Amino acid sequence: MRMSDGVEWALHVASLLAVVPPEKGMTAAKLAEFHGVPGAYLAKHLQALTRAGVFEAVPGRGGGYRLARPAADVTVLEVVEAVEGRTRAFECSEIRQRGPAGGGPKSDYRGVCGIARVMYDAEAAYREELRKVTIADLLGSFLRSASPGAQVRAATWMQKEMSS
């Protein structure tokens, strides 16, 4: 069970956009360059995040991407679901209806299978954890824990690349 790399990219991008002046935004190419990831593929995820209402895209010259809402109002869960989709990791295939002991009338299997119930509950707990954290929290964590050197390098790059 492996999560798409796009989730990691998207969370880093969202954290970065939280410190970009909203009226300027940042192009997909710049975002990819800053994080050292393939631009063409990152663009796909950015489009998905835009469709999900997490980012806003500004077309045309001088355009780019920006957060659709204040960073404190965007949860990590939203970003994860926008990239990964909202399908469940565990999918019940109704094994209980198969085999020699299955095959009874449909009414025999009305409620959710007990095994599926447990797995669904665990996934709900997972999502609940991600719902508690916002992009603003991620940014705060970075500002608190990142070394001064790294913060200066990031600020310098943005100064230089976003002057126009």
Place this chain on the structure above:
Amino acid sequence: MRMSDGVEWALHVASLLAVVPPEKGMTAAKLAEFHGVPGAYLAKHLQALTRAGVFEAVPGRGGGYRLARPAADVTVLEVVEAVEGRTRAFECSEIRQRGPAGGGPKSDYRGVCGIARVMYDAEAAYREELRKVTIADLLGSFLRSASPGAQVRAATWMQKEMSS
């Protein structure tokens, strides 16, 4: 992010083994037939569960699989991890060290990335939920919620197939 079907199979198998007399066990072929799943592939998962100490395998004529411990002492988490492995769904690729703002001295990136921290915590919550539930609980859930018809069909099949 999709979980292997083997997890669902394994949980159903474990629940079934919880009601099989331990001194008899059940062969891989019978377990596959009962659940209507491909036998050769189920066998692979059974072997993994045996290596993980969840099941016990009895070779030779009259052999088969049985629970290695009482059903109340086996957690759902153990079964899931035996089949899925213990790798994390989210793997941090240290994006923060890439790109123009990365590349500083290694000491700049000592602690865990804040984004990875959040994802790891969510996975911990997920596993914690699965650790709370035992195979005995799954069996209890089945006995409480399954229709009488389905329970009779299962008992009848086992009576017939395990007479030897």
Place this chain on the structure above:
DNA sequence: GGATTGCGGATGTTGGATATCCGGATATAG
């Protein structure tokens, strides 16, 4: 010794994730 069963390696198959490209639409600058 023969039959049954689990064990594990080798192998083939398939589906999804990864990655790229290109034509079209849109908005801004001059």
Place this chain on the structure above:
DNA sequence: CTATATCCGGATATCCAACATCCGCAATCC
């Protein structure tokens, strides 16, 4: 109005892990 920069979405190619099967070997019981 034209040129440029940018996002959008479909089509495509590639790659890898999950899925699935098979076969020879080892262990056990009758």
